[in-house]
Amino acid sequence: MSGIADVARRAGVSKATASRALTGSSQVSDQTRRRVQEAAAALGYVPSTSAVSLATGRTRNVGVIMPRLNRWFFAEVLEGIQSELLSHGLDLTLYDARPGTAGRRRIFEDFLARKRFDGLIAVALDPDDHELDRLLRLGRPVVSVVGDAATAVVTLDEAHAAERATEHLLALQHTDIAFLGGGETQPWASVDRRRYEGYQRAMSAAGLPSRHIPAPPSLPGGYAAAVDALSDARARPTALVAVCDEVAVGAIIAARRLAIPVPGGLSVVGIDDHEYAEMFSLTTLAQNPRQQGVAAARMLVGELQSPTAMPASHVLQARLIVRNSTAAPSGTPGVVVTDTGLLDHA
Amino acid sequence: MSGIADVARRAGVSKATASRALTGSSQVSDQTRRRVQEAAAALGYVPSTSAVSLATGRTRNVGVIMPRLNRWFFAEVLEGIQSELLSHGLDLTLYDARPGTAGRRRIFEDFLARKRFDGLIAVALDPDDHELDRLLRLGRPVVSVVGDAATAVVTLDEAHAAERATEHLLALQHTDIAFLGGGETQPWASVDRRRYEGYQRAMSAAGLPSRHIPAPPSLPGGYAAAVDALSDARARPTALVAVCDEVAVGAIIAARRLAIPVPGGLSVVGIDDHEYAEMFSLTTLAQNPRQQGVAAARMLVGELQSPTAMPASHVLQARLIVRNSTAAPSGTPGVVVTDTGLLDHA
DNA sequence: TTGTATGCGTTATCAA
């Protein structure tokens, strides 16, 4: 409850020197600085954030806006951002902008305009033109995680990740490879689209036709779509590139249910290296969303400390982790697929 | 960029009336109010939050503190809180206070003390005495989601939920029922402990011994623990009460891997009604964390609008959803367990 | 190195 005036009085100095001693900015003699600090500690002085903001124009707060919270990727990114901001003494205010909701409109029209933050991190926001405009007109630095810039950006090379996932299957001699994920008709999330493009690129480079099986981006979504797509033994592909690990795991569970051995009868590769990937022996292209959060926060903090031209770009590459959900298609000469799906070179 | 002075000038009134007209507090003639509002709209006037806070002492912001973000329960609660706050025009600042970390200490020592919020929502925080003290001394209303009060609280009746889960199995004639979850030695999360107590209560009421199988509170955790505990066919229980659905699903996957039919050879009941529950036909005691978030936010907002004595308590009861992961133990007279696990009365 | 005085953008008090 005590203000800087109290601290100043107790230390026997003016408010101005007290302020200087505590913010560490200007020149203050070591002795008085110590006295002021002791007084502040003794009184349990905590500066009023609103007064500081009003006087300095800085909030010491960062906004984070994302389309949802309850998916592995988003939660991980958020934790990464949070921990990095924490270490800089910055607060985090969160905006949950689910696409197509009134809440999202409200956020863009009202909440962001309050500019309660020094900078903004947008995670997989996929803003439309109007929203992007709003974002940029804020006059605050913006860093995106996932997305195609216009702002500074930290992102996985989505297309390349999917391309390499596909190439992994191609190298195993698969030719009938389907992409599992993405919507049926409604507009795709940009991430899904880019991953699909990577898959297509690899397929056409191999002279093979693409094949798309729509699936909602969740484990149950992948499960349901896979149960459907895999039931017809004659028509089903020998391998799947899943849009993400959750969908991939859903597909593996579906295969088990249909008594299709993985990887003996079906290979599945994901993208993410999700928390569940190891348990399901899922071959995947690993990314590290937590690290992306940290990187984005760090980028923003740097920009706040010393403003630059901005639009930096930080593109990360996924790392292939081969586990036991991928193998050569059955019948491939030179390899034997055992019961347990282990691959033995004959 | 334009302030209330600009609005006042454009409307031809003083700053004071402009403020009154916009905040809607005092008496202003309809005509001037309209003029002021038009001026504000024309200028795109947005009040400075720090100035408002400094003048009023209110931040129009709510703090949310939770021990983690990347679990279904927490993400759902957070989404519920967020959406409710949004509809009241309140901002949300998030504190990720993972137990035992330096970050958590920093949050309690520094961040909360800044009092950037009018009130606080603590989700499954399990604060120790020192932390609780800090929380209460803040001089701001605190609402907990999950937890044993000292603050106002919105919570599931955890013990009763577990008790009913156990009773469901007892009614099916199970006698060898184990509790899956909770730590080996390290202090349990309070939720886990309370659920275990509910299980114990039902077991001893039935004159049966309790049996505890430790498992980390995650799907892979439940899987690993169940694989371990179920391998010995003679020693394994006929039914499991899982501490939560994620652990329950892990156990179901483990059972499938061990070729133990569910529910034919093993019944599993969870608590939550997680996103995955339906896909795995999991019998469970449903709670609605999103709704709990909404309720907590609503409670806090009410308290902010008209302060009361506080410590209200809002205890919710779980709802039993019987799916297909529970059945009578094999060999029970009067029932036949079919291949697919469907229960037929003979 | 320190103190004085002013500004930050509102709301709130007091007169008119």
Added chain:
DNA sequence: TTGATAACGCATACAA
């Protein structure tokens, strides 16, 4: 109903 003016709690330009 309205207007002038004083807080709100701090940082900072300027003067000493």
